[in-house]
Amino acid sequence: MKNRRTHPKYSIINVQGLVLIYLLLTVLTILFFRSTISSLLETGSIPEPQSLMAFFIIPAVLLVFLAVSIMDMARDFVGQLPWGRFQAKLVFYFVITVVLAAMPVVLLTNLAVGELLKFWRTIDVDSAMDAAQGFAMDTYSLNMEKLEAKVRNGDFDIAENSEAQTLPREVSGIQDFSLRAGGIWAERDFLGDESLRLPSPPLRQQGFAPRELPRDADVIRYVLNPDADHIRVITWRLREGFNRDLETIENERARFLIIDSIKYNIERLLVFYYGVFFLPAILMTLIIAFSFARRITSPIRNLTEATRKVTEGDFSIQILPRKGDELALLVRSFNAMVRELENSRAALVKTEKISIWQTMAEQLAHEIKNPLTPIRLSAERMLRRWQNEPEKIGEILENSMLAIIQETEGLATLLTEFRTLSKPMEPSRSWTEIRGLAEEAIEPYRASHPGVDFDIGNVEKGISIKIDRHRLGQILTNLIINAIDAMEGTGLIEIRTDLIKKQARRYCRLSIRDSGKGISEEDAKNIFTPYFTTKKSGTGLGLPIVERIVNEHGGAIWFDSARGTGTTFYIDLPTDENSYEAKEP
CATH class of the missing domain: 3.30.565.10 (Histidine kinase-like ATPase, C-terminal domain)
Structure with a gap:
């Protein structure tokens, strides 16, 4: 018996391959966003298009696969094959489902991003940072003015202050230096916070000393010249964490400038995301739709072809369903029906053969009977003449014998043709x-x-x-x-x-x-x-x-x-x- 195995015509990439691609895209998405967002927050710009071309390879390949699947389905549809229209309907319904499911997400995402961008662009980061930095500098200037006023009005003699063991509230330290032999300045007296002690005078002339960080963190130093070989350094404490806060303002200003520049690239970033990650997911969904449509219609196609074979008289056809076929039960029922038809046909053919041979035997008997009548009549005529008038038998002998010979030749011809028709020819x-x-x-x-x-x-x-x-x-x-x-x-x-x-x-x-x-x-x-x-x-x-x-x-x-x-x-x-x-x- 001839068996016909089903060969489901799936898409040129199977579901396992699509799952692998999906996982690969997921990994690429994570890696891309980690590197891209980090670069974006550090520099404020997305990578160059040349460096992003590798991400478009997978969408391009999926587009080729999808195009092949579409052409394959279109060929079946245009060819008006029985399963072509059904397959097209399945794909159409699947696509409509995907589009309806994806549309709200896409619309809400675009709407949310659009509103965020509109709100983002209303924030004046520069003005806020300028104001914060201005407040910090005003505070610094105010402290300088207060220190300078203290210096003009106050007495910062260490001996007097050390007896009282107190310093003005804003003053953190007083340090005196004396000029010694060789032009070296050495410390003579110190009162205040030990962490603010200096190894040498920061300035020779009177005035505010240049600030050096981290040495002068959160303080302002003012230098006095009581006499030519005497220098006094007054350390004024600012608010604790002043320099740290000022540095924070500068750093955040730079970061806000980067973030502010991102809003001009966010739309390009979204387009890239949709093109490289969202589009492949849609393409894979469509290819899976084609694959499942072919998987479902493949048994139908095989059943259609097998039915055509049966109508042509080939009852030995059998479809062997592949494991997991959704229509396996229908295929098995079809095979059982064909086997029953084959058995019925065999019995019918046998009956027809018997009937044909019976008919042929009847026809042959009829054809043989026809010439036997004149042969018998001719023989009986000669016999009667022989019995009654033997001397006159010669008058009918020739005609009777010729009739017998003619009818016998007809019988021989009939039997020869019958033998030719009935026996196997080689x-x-x-x-x-x-x-x-x-x-x-x-x-x-x-x-x-x-x-x-x-x-x-x-x-x-x-x-x-x-x-x-x-x-x-x-x-x-x-x-x-x-x-x-x-x-x-x-x-x-x-x-x-x-x-x-x-x-x-x-x-x-x-x-x-x-x-x-x-x-x-x-x-x-x-x-x-x-x-x-x-x-x-x-x-x-x-x-x-x-x-x-x-x-x-x-x-x-x-x-x-x-x-x-x-x-x-x-x-x-x-x-x-x-x-x-x-x-x-």
């Missing part, structure tokens, strides 16, 4: 040139039927087919005799050949046309039925024998006929494909 094939054989077949009838014109001008020379030469001659003889009988001995018989190609095979088409009375529609239905004949002396086996010879040589026979215009029999016989140039029929 044709002895050899290369036979058709024109020469056609000339041999018509030659005996040129003299015996002078009223018939034979035209073989359209039988090309050199065309040969591999066939049993005797059987081909038998075909030509039967058809020529039938044509002569149909024309009642007067008319035209034309024989021609054409080289044709049907599907992948090449044939020689042999046609025999006559100008006879034609075949009626009622008789045409039974023209190849054994023992059916419209001739008084016919056996009804000639055309069935011709049909059998043609079939056993892998050919086909049919005819066209119209009442009053004649009949043309066509015979297609396979031939060597390398011996000639075949043409399309």
